[in-house]
Amino acid sequence: MxxxxxxxxxxxxxxxxxxxxxxxxxxxxxxxxxxxxxxxxxxxxxxxxxxxxxxxxxxxxxxxxxxxxxxxxxxxxxxxxxxxxxxxxxxxxxxxxxxxxxxxxxxxxxxxxxxxxxxxxxxxxxxxxxxxxxxxxxxxxxxxxxxxxxxxxxxxxxxxxxxxxxxxxxxxxxxxxxxxxxxxxxxxxxxxxxxxxxxxxxxxxxxxxxxxxxxxxxxxxxxxxxxxxxxxxxxxxxxxxFTPSIDELIEIAKPIGKNEPHSIIEYCTKLDIRNIRIILKINKFIDRLHSIHPEYEMESDTRAYLYNKIVFYFFHHYSKEPDNTAISSTIKIEDIPDLLNGNFYTQLASSSDERFSEDKEIVDSKVQILLEYGGLEVDSFDEILTTYLKSGEFNTEKLALTIKEISNRLTRYREQGSLDDIRNLWLRNLSDDTTQLRDLIFQRAYSGIQYWSGNDLRSMIFYLDDIIQDEDGTKEIIDLFIEKQGLIEEVFDLSDPDPIYTSPPTNEYFLQKCNEFQEMKKRNLLEEEILDDVFQNSRIDPEQKQVLENSESAVFLEYMEKIDDRKLHSKMQRTIQLISTSRPLLEKMEEALSTIGSGSNYQKMKVVKHLETIQSHLKRIKETEGTNREQK
Known part of the structure; x- marks a missing residue:
């Protein structure tokens, strides 16, 4: 009824x-x-x-x-x-x-x-x-x-x-x-x-x-x-x-104060969830999720992806009845990423875990449930859900970053459909007239290159450089990618090749940018080593000083943000004294501290005295430089 x-x-x-x-x-x-x-x-x-x-x-x-x-x-x-x-x-x-x-x-x-x-x-x-x-x-x-x-x-x-x-x-x-x-x-x-x-x-x-x-x-x-x-x-x-439908259960379990329940009916129906306690737990987690990322700010495909995975994990963790379709009797939730990556059967074969003493047909049927559910990919959200269900830990910062990553990835997938149009166009039209192909590449690039993956860029370089043989176009597309995403490791680090993309481009301009990435990587490592010497050991030689004076202010900011708040005060005092004669280093330090202080009143209070000290040193240096100019 x-x-x-x-x-x-x-x-x-x-x-x-x-x-x-x-x-x-x-x-x-x-x-x-x-x-x-x-x-x-x-x-x-x-x-x-x-x-x-x-x-x-x-x-x-x-x-x-x-x-x-x-x-x-x-x-x-x-x-x-x-x-x-x-x-x-x-x-x-x-x-x-x-x-x-x-x-x-x-x-x-x-x-x-x-x-x-x-x-x-x-x-x-x-x-x-x-x-x-x-x-x-x-x-x-x-x-x-x-x-x-x-x-x-x-x-x-x-x-x-x-x-x-x-x-x-x-x-x-x-x-x-x-x-x-x-x-x-x-x-x-x-x-x-x-x-x-x-x-x-x-x-x-x-x-x-x-x-x-x-x-x-x-x-x-x-x-x-x-x-x-x-x-x-x-x-x-x-x-x-009382034999409610899934729709009725979700309506009964809707969060207090909401006119509409969360849109999880599709996923609960796929798993035939008829336990209101599980639905209430799902709602509680979704409410906490939206406390850090409001539902109205979330793209519909991002929300659908998250809800799909939340419902799946919660059902298979909490559903213990023997006659249901839950996989929890055979597969632990922490096994799910391995299963999706294809590693599960390898582990199963070599494991002495009692769970795998079951008949292989039963294991196969449970695995099939997971694979048929659909819409699951391995990412950091798996770890967040597993940790929450096992220990109750709700990592707000990590969840916010993960939602952003998932949103960007799904947006890229939407754009990926348009890149498939490019591939299809090339396969349909193998004639010498490549104008339409070139126009479509740049149309897609200017509308969504910020979402391209490394393989997407390499594919487009292949079309422009090898098929169309447009050297200027290839250079333009590489520069546009760097402008939107930077010299990112996924694309420009050829020392660790992508196993999916075994043949990197041979375009000279692309390889030049790969070399620039390697130089930048070495420089960043060197700059970090020097900053370690400055902040930890209070020493700097003239060559190290020259390297830091030519570096970006962001290097100081990234390093200082990693320092423990309890140690920041004493380290800053010694470091400011050490570089007190270098105007470029003091200015970079001032810019980094100003950025840190703009975060909150607490952060401002942490850095205000150090900023005053730096500004005092800069004033003295500027006065000295002014006096020297007058004497000349």
Whole structure:
């Protein structure tokens, strides 16, 4: 039965003035409790006037009937949104015993408020019950304090507590009572005791009782399942089973305050997820993800890629039922990247892991589930999800960088389709007329070269240099790539060739840029070594000084950002003193510190004194240079 039909049955159950028992059953995690609670919260203002109070209790871990009775009485609340009458009575007593002035008008207001709470019928019993609520609260508070002062034994407290609980339970009448989690009861609580209590509440206390249970959970318990079947026929008036669709589960589990659930229906449907607890965990992670990267700022394909992988990992981590399609019984979530990369079977063959003692056909079927799911690629998001699911760590900085990388990659894939157009055009038109091919290459380059991979650039160099034989065009496309992406290692480091692209271009201008990259790499390593010497050992020779004076300010910034905040102050003092006679080095240091200080007030506070020292040295150097010019 779907959610709408269940709600119609609940309407009939609530509207009927007679006491009765309803059993709401469904599979584990199907959202039975969530459905009932959502229904009750939205319906309680138009609830049956015959039933003034409501109590929810769970049998989870409950080991005796007295524990369950105590829960029912302690959790009793008024259904209407008015505050319970004993709160008003408490206010009256506070005013009577207070020293405030104008008690008369205050009491008059409170008694009017008290009168507005009284029902038209049964005023005496209602007042008696409310007075008991107040008296029991005062009794409990006073006796606890006395017990602390006079060291009253636990036995006496236990006996008095039992008396209090019995009196409190005696006031349960004409209530709506929900008893949940029968299948999770403690060993000391018997099914026939629970059912006997349900019958008592209905017949003697004129209550409406709704029982929520997963009947399938008793299938392995034999005698208890027989007891359930036996007593529910005698006790219950009606029985309904909640079998929601995936769409309904996602709607029920949508985050509080959102009009629409997260768009995960497609991925939950692929895996046939029918457990609301897993969906709630997925929603929680997605909400945290959007706290650092709002949904409205995310491209639809990026969001789809992330949701697809989140749903897959969460399902296969949390789904433990033996009859589902989860791979978690065979493959751990940390195995998934190896499987997608094709390394899984190699590991399986050489592993002594007990998971791989299963029949190979079973393993194959589990692997096939993963491969058929689709849309999965190995990237740093796999590691983020695995770490979160294993340890609960949510690495905000790494996740933000990963989302940016994925977004760029997917944007590049969109552009890659246009590069395929270039390849197709070349294959269709192998004549000497290459003007159309050249125009299409530059059209695609100026619209999306910032998303090209190294292989994309090399392919276009092949067309321009080898096919079209356009030397100027080849040079232009290489310069445009460097302008947008820089001399990146993926493209220009031929010392570590890409295994996918075994034949790098032979174009002279491209090879010249590869040599420039190698020189830049050597220079960066040399500059870092010199900065290590300066900051760690407080020394610099004239040759090292010359290298740093010819370097970029960014070199200083990158190095200084790596220094531990606790050591920055002392290292900066020594380094500034060491380079205090070099105007170029002081200016580079000033620029780097200014950039660091612009990050936040805390960062500004860290560098402000060092900036003042540098500016003092620069002022002295400039004055000296001015004096020297005048003398000349």
């Amino acid at each position: 779907d959610a709408e039909k269940i709600k119609l049955e609940l309407d009939y159950f609530i509207d009927n003035p007679l006491p009765e028992v309803l059993i709401l059953k469904g599979k584990w995690g199907s959202g039975k409790t969530r459905l009932w609670q959502d229904y009750f919260l939205t319906s309680k203002n138009i609830i049956n006037e015959e039933y003034k109070t409501y109590s929810y209790s769970s049998c989870f871990g409950c080991n005796s009937l007295n524990e369950l009775k105590k829960q029912i009485s302690e959790n009793r609340t008024q259904i209407k949104n008015k505050p319970p009458i004993h709160y008003t009575l408490k206010e009256i007593f506070e005013v009577i015993f207070s020293k405030q002035k104008d008690k008369k008008s205050k009491l008059k207001s409170l008694f009017s408020k008290l009168y507005s709470h009284l029902p038209q019928e049964g005023k005496i019993s209602f007042i008696a019950g409310s007075l008991f609520g107040l008296i029991s609260f005062l009794f409990n508070f006073i006796f606890t304090k006395l017990a602390e002062i006079f060291s009253i034994s636990d036995g006496i407290l236990l006996n008095l507590g039992t008396i209090y609980n019995r009196i409190s339970f005696a006031l349960i009448k004409k209530s709506i009572v929900c008893i949940d989690d029968l299948e999770r009861k403690g060993k000391g609580l018997e099914i026939d005791d629970i059912m006997g209590l349900v019958a008592f509440l209905k017949e003697q206390r004129l209550c409406k009782v709704i029982i929520i249970l997963n009947e399938n959970a008793f299938s392995d318990l034999g005698p208890e399942l027989k007891q359930i079947i036996k007593y529910k026929e005698k006790v219950s008036d009606s029985e309904i089973e």
